[in-house]
Amino acid sequence: MSKDSETKSRATSSRAEDVAAELEMEILRAGLPAGSRLGLRTDLISRFEVSPGVMNEALRLLRDRELINVKPGPSGGVFTADQPPGVRLGALDLWFQGLTIPPLEIFESRTLLEEMFNNLALQKSTPDDHDEIERGLQMLTASANDPRRFFEANVEFHRAIARSTGVTVLIGIYDSLVTVLLGALVRAAWASGYEETVDHNVRVHGQILEAIRNKDRKRLEIATRLHRVDMISLAQPEKSPVTRIGSRSAAKDDSAAG
Template structure:
């Protein structure tokens, strides 16, 4: 059973993420939070301790003090996306590397087995990528759905199940997604073009074109800074 401080910490974290407050911004006074949640000082202190351990807030004493937004570094830099996770038992980068390895393997088989219906599904998934490019979290979701179509087109249920398991872990633990640069649209356009090449190569059964598209896809994952937190970083 979840404790009162845990529930308060979860509620505050959701509010902070929803408001997309900047690092260093003042969120509230401790006394305001005690009054708002109707709990004891000790319960609120424990909730704030939990949030400090998660890297969500800093608590400063004094007249100018209060509860301030902390900004831990992103755990994963995925091309132009910065991603934060909570609750994973393994390194998020390792999960993305597993996802990438499965995508590469499944893409090759999909190029041999994809049907016209699979090709249509890839076109729809590609259109969703274009429609979701304004929101980093929605774009990541659309990307995973695109590769999920490829996984199903390969018709290897065990590997497709492994892929979905990795994606489910990432979805469940993702707490924040932001664009890594102020203007990410040029990089996103390039990323969409790479995915369009993947879809075309798989639909045509063109192994040479697929190999070239997959190579560019791997490079695209680590094109921007912080390569040590990017999946596939050794392939550059």
Template sequence: MSTGNPATDLPRLSLAETVAKRIEARIAEDTLPNGHRLGTRDSLRREFDVAAATLNEAVRLLTARGTVSVRPGVKGGIFVATPPPLVRLGRKMLELSGDSVPVSDCLVMRDALEPLLAREAMRHRTEADIADLRRLAAEMAEQAESGVGYLAANWALHRRIAEITPNKVLQHTYTSLLEFVENRLRGVTPDEPATRYVEGPAVHRELVEAIAGDDPERLDAAVEAHGALTAARGGGT
């Protein structure tokens, strides 16, 4: 139920992404060098006035992107990291292309990579991976009537699937495309009750369960069903 406060009404994943974007913006605007200490989890949580779970999710997103590193110990904390060369290359290609790169082209490439990512996820997933995927699929279902919330949960699920593969070329190519689409669509999706996502949660739950199983035919069917959503709905599948 809505609290009437736009900030607290946003889902945790959306807030985590917002915090991650603000940290990325600070690093870029202040040209912070590799190894610069951004703070501790607790100090950053207080600074952005979010729950510990939200800050932890933001740090996980940034760590997966190669933007920050986490160091334990008394002098530890969250530090600026230099993204891996593949991440920098993917981002630079899209930046140089600018507005000449349509979202539709990125979606075509993303969709072409998703069957391979799903097979890689089935092959390499751990119990912890599956637990995360099931949690994210459940959050998608909870946000099915919210355009912004559903897309945030959707992107988080697909990013988590991509993190499973040990193939870093595949992982970073996919996540670079995902980030490009995400940034283009963010802020233009109406956050209002929607019926367009009614099929999405069930399709993604089946995709997760197929990844958790050992039946390649079931996985192929789940990927095909997901592809049909992509064709019908565009970026928010």
């Protein structure tokens, strides 16, 4: 292959990846059901102002990711496939594949375990544990511009709190949950205007650490409430696990009152 052909091939591939990424985000963000028509291939070529070769490569990438189906014929075109299930944590959007349990249910269990570990860490953690949790907080701060790394750092922060409790059986369950989530994560992205939400989220994690370090139960209760609020997506609260936990708690209270 000549140098010019090689350069052209790389440019085509790069542009195709850009188009595929834009369409992928559009499909996932819009929550389009399977079978939604995105248009004819020619429509997409005109829309993105690319060559047929670039569009063919973009569509191949999306087929490989199992996000679209391409059907021939007069009533054909480009259609959405089944989407990977997603979760919204504040300004963070996460999508997963290959899970046998809905990710929201896994996140609910994770959240409940984390809040229990926070309270146990208040009693059991040592200064060495606090240093380990601090390292998780530093990772969180350093990852604010990378959504996947931010989620991974969030896991490490809470994992350090879990380990500080010494409750090995529950720590094992927690490790299993987060290992499954990290292994099934196929995409992470920020919602628009995420910066302020992320800054606040990092500060709240810092407040959780300081409450544990100072064995300040009242401060931990406040930080835990703030942490729950931070996890709720304003755009799609029904995709945030804490709203489901809250609604179940409210139903339980209503039942008890009746």
